[in-house]
């Protein structure tokens with residue numbers, strides 16, 4: 001009879017926490033891998049406004065295992081914008097391609113929604129491109145439904 005295998009080292013646990021300045025290199029790399037653009041100034045500016053876990057209204061969270069950042073999510077509570085009562089908006093979300101389909105996105109959305117509840121709002125919204133079926137499938141799977149708004153735009157040149 002074979003003896004049971006000794007358990008190997010446990011996989012590092014996924015942790016969600018507010019982003020810190022030292023994380024920006026990995027955040028920029030994940031964004032560049034996904035979008036093909038390295039937007040260093042954009043991310044430092046966003047960190048300035050949303051980072052460090054200083055505000056209840058503005059959330060910029062990362063998911064990490066050990067020293068590796070697997071994804072990030074950004075959202076904020078907006079008061080009375082678009083004529084709607086204060087609610088949480090998620091406007092940035094990315095999971096490292098090699099870490100997808102393992103629940104990282106769901107954990108980050110749950111954490112940002114906990115933050116919104118903590119800030120006193122009871123609804124979360126987001127906006128996405130009509131043809132982005134991946135992000136639509138993700139948000140839909142988390143319980144989000146079409147909202148009663150119509151996005152409008154026009155050219156300015």
Ligand SMILES: CC(C)(COP(=O)(O)OP(=O)(O)OC[C@H]1O[C@@H](n2cnc3c(N)ncnc32)[C@H](O)[C@@H]1OP(=O)(O)O)[C@@H](O)C(=O)NCCC(=O)NCCS
Pocket residue numbers: 034091092093094095096099100101102103104105106107134135137138139141
């Ligand atoms: C959308 C995204 C955040 C999902 O992250 P993830 O960690 O892979 O998602 P999860 O593992 O938590 O998946 C949760 C659910 O979402 C849905 N989902 C996720 N990826 C999916 C896919 N490729 N196809 C269909 N459904 C999918 C599933 O219902 C899944 O639940 P299941 O695993 O029980 O089937 C990730 O794919 C991503 O970062 N995509 C690019 C995002 C982007 O374009 N950002 C720029 C605009 S902000």
